[in-house]
Amino acid sequence: MGLASSALAASGCSVIGRELATQKLPAEIDLAASSAIPADPFWRLLNRAGYGPRPGDIAKAREMGVEQWLETQLHPDEIDDTPAELIISGLSVYNLDINSMLGYDSGDGYRDLIWATVARQIYSERQLYEAMVEFWSDHFTIYAKANQNIVFFKIADDRDVIRPNALGNFRDLLHASVRSPAMLIYLNNVRNFADHPNENYARELMELHTLGVFGGYDQEDVLNVARILSGLTVKRKGLRPWQTTFNNRHHDNDEKVVLDQTYPAGLGEQEISTLVDFLVDHPATADHIATKLVRRFIADDPPAELVAEVARVFRETNGEIRPMLRTIFLNLKFITAPPKLKRPVHYIVSAIRALNCSVRLSKGLHTHFQAMGQMPFMWPTPDGYPDVAEAWASNQLARWNFASAFSQNQINGVHFDLKELLELTEAESQADRLDLFYTLLLGQLPADLERQKLLDFVLAGDKPGEKERRLHDVIGLMIAGPEFQLI
């Protein structure tokens, strides 16, 4: 069954979930309020600590205030998320145990994994949680096409490793990742034996997941970490599910030294946990994680003082994630930092949210993720999708062509209802209509000169229906323009 299959999200739950999610339009949007505070801090907050506001979200956040909004988002379990949960519960493969999933075609796996991710980015109220799920999914990247069946193990990794720990503690997250079958398969630890160590996972565990490339280790340390991890593999016993197991016969039980710490002979499986704790406690790890978090949420070029502050919080709290996020989002730098370029998935999802689109999974959306270079879980190397504008800025055309297709409702499976949105205001005149979409997409009202320019363009349409089509054109222009790309 391929991606195009019509059976996709046809399950009843998904449809109800989608309808619930898209029906939540506020009665009215107060355009005067947005005119009073152009580009206010809540605009940045909802765009960085999540996937951008839906109609009405800014007003709600403003009512809560920054701290309360953040605290609420930091405790996603307390946020009702029925619509998104209904969509997820309707997925046919994503909710199965690993053995049952393995009976499916891997195409079904990609479809469910991508939709489970993107649908929650679009519809979930737990926006910061989803942003952190994406952050850790990049940090602990697993390429979903690394081999035939790895996508199913990645689904399990998403459910069992990333999601339960995304706002928890880095130590728990790393312990879980080290025992994730998907990770052990992806980075070849299943082929790491005492007599023939395979260094792949050992190297990335230090370079990418913990210490960073200049974290002070050398090739000898890489080899010794590989020896510590030897025998940690993925097995299936009888009819039980595939799972991570430790095979002492393939474990190197001799003494090892890693970064001056000695692991005496004969420790067996225990030394893996010791190693993980050692790596979490190493100061380079705090610096590495802090740098990446600050780059993600503050600026491509992370300000050193804030990185140091977040690293200090990491060390003092033993890797608690929530306090690091408070430090980041409540810092003045969050406001004063230069604008950050949206990555492709964020760009697409924020457009969908801004216009309260109804979305069902389709190849249409996949085509645009692909053209922009960010199909979720399809980055082939273990470093994850890049997080700096320089990597993404050059591919403008793919964004503009998305904006054009999106604005005309030409993307299969993605649809916004212009008339329904127009009811958000008493938008009688074309100028009011422009103001509405300007506010929804860019968080402020246009300057008079701009409004006039756009208005002239819309009013120049004289054939029947052309004015409305030109309103669609202007929506495309707003999304293609620089302001919508930067947050």
Add this chain to the structure above:
Amino acid sequence: MTKTHCAGYEKISRREFLGGGLFSAAGLMLGQSITPLPAWAPKIKLADQHVGPRGDTLVCVFLRGGADGLNIVVPHGDDEYYSQRPTIAIARPDDVSAENNQRTVDLNGFFGLHPALTPLKEIYTAGDMAFVQATGSPDETRSHFEAMDLMERGAIPGEHSGWLARHLATLDTQNDSALRAIAVGEMLPQSLSGQISATALKSVADYHLNGRNETAEQLHQMLQQLYAQQQNELLKAAAAQTFDSLEVMRKIGREPKKPAGRAYGDNNFGRAMQTVAQLIHADAGVEVACVDLGGWDTHVAQGGAEGLMARNLTNLAQGLAAFYEDLGELNSRVTVMVMSEFGRRIHENAGKGTDHGHGNMMMLMGGGVNGEQVHAQWPGLHPDLQEGPGDLVITTDYRDVLGEGLRKRMNNTAIDQVFSGYRIRENGLFL
């Protein structure tokens, strides 16, 4: 504004949020003034450009993942190769126990090609292809990302701009084409960073701005206006580059003509090489083209004459050979360089694969290549002769190869700035 409890937010005056609207010339973005210099700007101070005639079009093929050079340019004359690689070695050219098409294709009695690269032998014999063995960058980390970065930046610690960007920045060829530097794919490689006037493209046919017939042209202009007023330099430059490239593309026929020689192969690499050829045929002003081919990180089950790596090599050889045949006489003005971030361990591992290593091979192709040679000061493979955890020693710095090419084929006389802090030693690899 509702009162928040966060002092940080309140300290900022509203004025700082007066954002640039769609058409606002003021266009002051949030915190824009904090980074006066874009992060991608070269740190090295470059001397004034010198003006020179345009040289060859340089096509850089990067094999990402650390390609196993010892199974590409095979040292079949070194017995140690066979003892270190009991299951994945490529059979000697005269090994009758192996099928004919499973043996190394001999080049010079000591080195030979993986059988999947057979199409390249003809180009080699014609004098238009050379190989370098035991070459690479001084990277010591054996990290893909660090090694790629170092190689693409030109092995200058702390330098952010790429070597190709510096090449273009130091040489004024009076070529104002928007397609002077291109990368085939969704992103630009590090080697082009610092030189924002480079275009990432998938194909000529796809490089068009879509829209409704009635308004497409007008929207195009409005969008161009928006970006012209943008304060974010990176985005502004990227957009300007895109608009310029769209102009060039309009003048080029969308579909490539049928290749003059063999087919390119129905894979990303083949299509990318065909796109480059199409732009060269159209005389679109391309001076540097970057093409990536991934999938070389063969820790497990890399195979020998057949298998995982052989399939990748088949695509590589087919793409290169088709490109060469397609260009015909134009080869005299095109140089192709194939490289990878590092080579792999000399001995195979338990998973019948190879771990990250050091020294590697490079391929050079084109009319200006001093072909039919394998340049190697062979360091040997015996454990006593290895480096680090069992790696091939580098005897030819990769900058010597690139630098010689840039000077002789691309007419760049400022090699000392492209590879700052390093003195090039030329090896007679180019004419």
